[in-house]
Amino acid sequence: MPSVGAAGILGVALEAVSGTYLAPTTFIPFDSESMKWTQENVERRPIRNSPALLGMIKGPGHVEGDITFDCTPDLLIYFLYAARMSVVKTGSGPYNYVCTPTAVAVPTKTMSVTIKRGSEVSGYAGCVVSKLNLKIEDGAFKATVSLLGVSEATQTNPTPTWPTSTVFGAGFYTWEIPTGTPVTDTDKWEFEVDDSAEAQNRITNSIAAQFIAFKENKCSSKVERDFETRAEFDQFKNVTSKSLTMTASTGANNSVAILTPVSFINSYEYNLGGQGDLLRASVEYAHAVNAAGNNYTITLNTTTNIT
């Protein structure tokens, strides 16, 4: 029987043993997903008096895809544990999680992702966050996580329990350029951490990937601001860095703050598009490390207790 997206279910669980599937314990209301099993089969085309395909040779595979959802700290924290980050938890409820980048090649924590589509349930094991994109547009705070995983298999149908946490909307944000100076001229904000992960397949008795490896890190932000003076444009030309902070908060137990301590303007555009167009600046920042080796710090406050 055909089915629609509305009937979908997506749940996650942090794995006890990397790559070993765990049934979901946390369920995520999501906007869209593109998780898929990718298998690089090899065409068999030996010379044998025929120009056609003779067969296929089974190739190695891995899992990849994106999940987009409303960014709230109680759900985001699961993905940050499965990213190339050090997560330090303090407090006794609400909990404070401070997430900073690391240089590890192999993730310290992996997660299982379970997705019900129609009547079929796929379990993706050994998943890690290759890229994290956080975006505020039209008041909504959205997270897109790009995952890579090692294997896929059918799983039993989960019965979800849904979170009742408050999502962020207009009026919950503070955007500081530089950190400590709130600005009110920005309507689009986007932050991205890309650890360029790659599935690693080896010669084994399985077609699944052996592990996921991280490579070079890129961290950047993009904003759209009203253009009033060329002060920031001159900072671009002079390669002057500054600290930036975006905070989304509904209170002490529900907040997400992204600090980029050394932010260089990588691109600055302000143009006249037409008679009725407001003069805006499109600014892109590249985030470099500070003395502590952090090009970003993501701080979450939530009642969610991950042990």
Added chain:
Amino acid sequence: MALTIKVDNPTLPKGEEVIIDSLGIAKNGEVTTFTDQEVAGFESKHGAKAAELIANAAYVKIVKEQSNA
């Protein structure tokens, strides 16, 4: 058949509300009873018996299944 369940999710604070899909709202750490009608809707939407469904729900346990008939 009425259903009494308990949610014990160690990642959530006691008393925090969770929505058990198609069944209703329960508070973490507390016992909640759902009516015949609520349970019937739950079973109908998932196409399985409540006990089977709850067995596949993380951190939710059945305390009592009771017929109101």
